[in-house]
Amino acid sequence: MPIKLPSDLPAFHVLTREGVQVMDEDAASRQDIRPLRIGLLNLMPKKIQTENQFARLIGATPLQIELSLIRMSEHQTRNTAAEHMESFYRPFSDVRETGEKFDGLIITGAPIEHLPFEDVTYWDELCAVFDWTQTNVHSTFGVCWGGMAMANYFHGVEKHMLPHKLFGCYRHSNLAPQSAYLRGFSDDLVMPVSRWTEMRREEMEAQGLAVLLHSEEVGPALVEDRARRALYIFNHLEYDSDTLNEEYQRDLANVQVEGAEIQIPVNYFPDNDPALTPQNRWRSHAHLLYGNWISEIYETTPYDISKIGLESTDLRG
Known part of the structure; x- marks a missing residue:
């Protein structure tokens, strides 16, 4: 089955060219099924x-x-055209x-991890989002900073600043092969990582959270x-092949402006050579x-x- 998107959303045409099945409102209305409603709370600067x-x-x-x-209601993005935000975002x-309800909600990361959570300009509204998920969303997926923010809000788990940026592709172990979320996963896998902070396994497990990868x-x-x-999820399986390279090139461009120390993404370029794809x-x-x-x-x-939030709070009862 396809994903339903507005026909003038850029993703509609990008995914169509890639062979992903997409449909517009007219086509979707002719199918006698209930689609899953998934929300994307997009906190990233490059929205598209x-x-x-x-x-x-x-x-x-x-x-x-x-x-x-x-x-977010009051936060204004500077990296995406106002027309795009007005046309496609609520x-x-x-x-x-x-009073809308969603089967799933993805909360993205944001490039603000150096700030204490409470210093983020939209933190109060984001906390309201977190509370709202407990009554209006069946399952929530927090990504990178978004996941750290949820773990902090619900469980008091702290994020810790690192002495250097974790940047590159790192191997991860599958700790829970029996998990339904890891069905089909290898025993280990590579994941892109790009962050200055971490949450620690022992502190998460002390709060009853299960570390899967x-x-x-x-x-x-x-x-x-x-x-x-x-x-x-604190890393970026959603990244495109070239996303880490884009970040690397951006950092290189900033060297002349800010004098920042630049590192090549670990285990990313073949032979560690940025000239190779x-x-x-x-x-x-x-x-x-x-x-x-x-x-x-x-x-x-x-x-x-409409029964989301009124039935069992456990995905498996």
Whole structure:
């Protein structure tokens, strides 16, 4: 089944060219099924790139998906055209006021990890989002800073600043092969990482959180918060093949301006040579993870979407 997107959203045309099944509103209305409603609270500066990355993954399942783009109500982006935001995004305040419910919600990262959580300009509203997920969202997926923020808000787990940026492709171990979210996963896998902070395994497990994927080099990567019907991933399986290179080139450009120390992404370029094209070694696991997440939602969400938040708070009862 395809993912339902507005026909004039850039992701519609990008995914169509890639062979991903997409449909517009007219085509979707002719199918006598209930699509899964998935929200994307996009906190990243490059909105369109992020839309493409997540739409690509959740649109590759056998189910019909209706993707809704959500933004913080007062925060104004400087990296995406106002016309795009006005055409395709709804402020969270509107979504909450209308009482809408979602089968799933993805909360992205944001390039603000150097700030204490409470110093983020939209922190109060984001906390309201977190509370709202407990009554209006069946399953929430927090990505990178978004996942750290959820773990901090719900469980008081602290993020720790690192002496240097974790940047590159790192091997991770599968600690829970029996997990439905890791169905089909290898015993170990490569994941792109780009962050200055970490959350520690022992501190998360002390709060009853289950670490599913872990790296000896960069710490926990995927964490299940069963009580909150949530997953937290601190790394970036959704990244395109060239995303780390784009970040590297951006950092190189900033050297002349800020004098920042630049490191080549670890284990990313062939032979550690930035002149060579990097190979994507994580795409299959990205599709597995998000496909498994969508599958779990489909199997456990109420058919009557209005009952989300009123039935069992546990995805498996």
